[in-house]
Amino acid sequence: GSWRSSLPPSERPGERRTAEMKKLYGKDAAKIQGMETAMQLTFDRNCDKKQPKYWPVIPLNL
Amino acid sequence: SPRFIALCPTTLSSSSSSGAVDEEEQRLRSDLRERFLRTLLLMTDKQVEFNMHEKVRVRARFGASDIDVLNFQVSGLETPLGVQKEALLRCQDVISCSFEL
Amino acid sequence: MLQWRDRSPQQWQEFVNQEVCVTAHDQQSFEGRVFTVDPVSASVVLVSFPETKLRPSVRVILGHAVTDVQILASGTPDSESRMKSLFLPDTAQVLGA
Known part of the structure; x- marks a missing residue:
């Protein structure tokens, strides 16, 4: 599968990501980034462990 | 980015x-x-009904979403042709999804 | 009016806690109270308390599928805190709910 179409935060240049988060979320940036990182880690871990396949195989909405 | x-x-x-x-x-x-x-x-581990394009409706246990909301990882997906144990749904295919608290 | 996906956090915020009807792809429509609009995907989270069911239900309408959102009725501070307590158990404790 190609579910890594969007790079998780860990694979982005860390400093740029932090600066972007600061610009978007201001003083709450660290909190939001923490929640997002945890969620992306869960998603990545589940995908590594369970090896899910896309359903349906062909996108419904092209 | x-x-x-x-x-x-x-x-x-x-x-x-x-x-x-x-x-x-x-x-x-x-x-x-x-x-x-x-x-x-809150949706994690809940039975969720997915209402998709082409009038497709399926149920599955929600696992996780990526942070950009492009893919949903689900388990026990009840498709019209049987149960797929592990699956990824493309969020572009999904119109809405719902669950009970 | 701007496309739903292109609106600003201020514009989305105006729908929070309001009773709305969301029109989506294929003319489907969904009613409920807005808990939030995701600023990343423009997805709308609706809560409803169906009379026929004991438990409240939550529906997420993906931002790409949303064509229109109409306000049906305004929320109150009470509806906001009731809704919040479903999602944020910490808040419920603070409020004594």
Whole structure:
């Protein structure tokens, strides 16, 4: 599968990501980034462990 | 990054003019985003009904979403042709999804 | 009016806690109270308390599928805190709910 179409935060240049988060979320940036990182880690871990396949195989909405 | 540019056109263009407006927008965006992330957390391990394009309706146990809301990882997906144990749904295929608390 | 996805956090915020009807792809429509609009995907989270069911239900309408959102009725501070307590158990404790 190609579910890594969007790079998780860990694979982005860390400093740029932090600066972007600061610009978007201001003083709450660290909190939001923490929640997002945890969620992306869960998603990545589940995908590594369970090896899910896309359903349906062909996108419904092209 | 493209995600940032897509998200942040208003803040970028007004960044030099008014710091207070930026702060207000950041506060609102943070609150809206945190609520959404909490919704996804609440959905974890729940039986969710997915209402998809082409009038497709399926049920599955929700696992996780990527942070850009492009893919949902689910288990026990009840498809018209049987149960797929582990699956990824493309969010572009999904119109809405619902669950009970 | 701007496309739903292109609106600002301020514009989305105005729908929070309001009773709305969301029109989506294929003319489907969904009613409920807005808990949030995700600023990343423009997805709308609705809560409803169906009379026929004991438990409240939550529906997420993906931002790409949203064509229109109409306000049906305004929320109150009470509806906001009731809704919040479903998602944020910490808040419920603070409020004594």
